[in-house]
Amino acid sequence: MKKLGIFALLLLPFMGLAQDVFIQHANGREFTSLNGKWKYVLDPYEQGQIGFMPVYENVKQKDKSDRVEYSFDDAQSLWVPGAWDAQKPELAYYEGSIWYRKTFDKSDLSNNKRYFVYVGAANYKSTVTLNGKVVGTHEGGFTPFAFEITDLIQEKDNFLIIGVNNSRLKDGIPSKVTDWFNHGGITRDVLLVEVPKTFVSNYFLSLDKNSLNAKSKKINGKLQLNGASFPQKARIEIPELKVVEEINVETDGTCNFSVSVKNMELWSPENPKLYEVSISAGNDKVTDQIGFRTIETEGKKILLNGEQIFLRGISLHDENPLRADRANSIDDAKLVLGWAKELGCNFVRLAHYPHQENILREADKMGILLWEELPLYWGIDWSNQEVLENAKRQYSEVINRDYNRASSIIWSIANETTPSDSRNAFLGAVADHVRSLDNTRLLSAACKKDQPGDGNTAKYYTINDPLMKYLDVVSFNEYLGWYGGLPDECREKVISSDEDKPIIVSEFGGGALQGFHADSLTRWSEEFQEYLYHESINMFDKIDGLAGMTPWILVDFMSPLRQLPNVQDGWNRKGLISEKGYKKKAFFELQKYYKKKEAEYK
Secondary structure: OOOOOHHHHOOHHHHOOOOOOOOOOHHHOEEEEOOEEEEEEEEOOOOOEOOOOEHHHOOOOOOOOOOOOOOOOOOOEEEEOOOHHHOOHHHOOOOOEEEEEEEEOOOOOOOOEEEEEEEOOEEOEEEEEEOOEEEEEEEOOOOOEEEEOOOOOOOOOEEEEEEEEOOOOOOOOOOOOOOOOOOOEEOOOEEEEEEEOOEEEEEEEEEOHHHOOOOEEEEEEEEEEEOOOOOOEEEEEEHHHOEEEEEEOOOOOEEEEEEEEEOOOOOOOOOOOOEEEEEEEOOEEEEEEEOOOOEEEEOOEEEEOOEEOOEEEEEEOOEEOOOOEEOOOHHHHHHHHHHHHHHOOOEEEEOOOOOOHHHHHHHHHHOOEEEEEOOOOOOOOOOOHHHHHHHHHHHHHHHHHHOOOOOEEEEEEEEOOOOOHHHHHHHHHHHHHHHHHOOOOEEEEEEOOOOOOOHHHOOEEEEOOHHHHHOOOEEEEOOOOOOOOOHHHHHHOEEEEOOOOOEEEEEOOOOEOOOOOOOOOOOEOHHHHHHHHHHHHHHHOOOOOEEEEOOOOOEOEEOOOOOOOOOOOOEEOOOOEOOOOOEOHHHHHHHHHHHHHHHHOO
16 A cells, blocks of 8 residues: 655545644643643654654554664754744754654543543644544634544553644645745644543533623624533533523534623723633533633724724734744743733734734733734735635634634734735725624735825825625735835835725834944934834824824744845844844834824724
């Protein structure tokens, strides 16, 4: 029989393998962490076999005549979670397959439980195996997945082998070219999760906006149970609000419900109130911390809990710059959100892909609103139906994960994409899909705008991307003064939209090497960046319907596109903070503006 490589293995879900199961709040379940050092074997030709034998079978030499051409036992190690490029100099720009192995015992196995391998994220295509059997595959570098291993796990000597391939693909999401580093490997937590035979797989709770001004507010919810049989009832408890409700479970394990509550405190940046919510069904119980708020638009205003808000934002990549690695911990989240708070932000754009779950949960606690997006970015194959289905799957995964996070208020469906019939149809279908899953948040995208014409029209920009008809909030990127012209040209430009919708400036800015000082017209100096921010802010502040901004970007980040020696050295320098954690002068320019906007909206 022909041996299957890692890409061939990705076809196996359609050949009888288990599909992944969504597990809401995996860290809130009974679990064993499988983080730590994992052995690894390179597979640069991406065959899934070393010496013509399946690497995931963990073959070992039985006697001196045995031919075995790889060895996990004698291999080097990589930390999980973590990008391989951040750990080994020889893997800095490696793109291909690596097979990771973790061995573990599980002496307390129970016949009354089910067991799952849960992976927070691995970039980009993954093949999960246990004890020599392939249990599932996953595509997408930033969303969680889980596969059941109940029938394969044993009390001793388990070997979990996960193959990860980070090759850039024309039909991938993202596609082949991005302006960020292609971190490879298992970049987020790996957990062995154990649950009862029937368990609460997912739950969705949100405040009914129609009850916002009522004395008795209403929480709408949905549950999804997973198992061979289901109890007739489930229970919702919110002790602080004195809620104890039994709800009927349908024969397919789903249920929709509404709960009336009194004296509820609404979640907001000024009061990030979270309630302990417990959901139980049969022998399963899961507890979460959930805030309740509404987000909607009214003409050119964004309303949080019915009150107009200005989104004082910043864009962010999911990296810890201090160790040049993909972010993966609560401390990583606290670091960057702490900087955003110091800047005066109440809003962060999580660019350009789903960030780690920890940052959502910390934002809930700290009172920071969030924009989330999928990497529908440069070079997407808009005419490919399989790519569209991939986009829908990845969006389903991030919406399932983050639906209950009060901090998350905007789903963005694209960034810097050029209008065309195929692109418009593709993103229209994505918009419809997102709305079908979640109608409690706003929809946006970083849109294109008309370029100025000649003569009297040279000063005018119009945001007129046909994508805007699908959106609640119009957003656009504008780098006048950096990509074209000098900062003082901002004084002559007028930006507008014909849509009666709020506007967010989703990107602007320019690069500066922290510590390089010169006059305000010298590129790469802190003074040039500061000057550019000053002029850009004044230009954007005049936009009719301006509801917020997320300048590019909080911290310098890694990018192979940025190679200018002694200035960029592989880093995009548009950050307001350097990769060493030092603030540039533009940080304080934006901070000053945000203090003014905060005072205006009190």
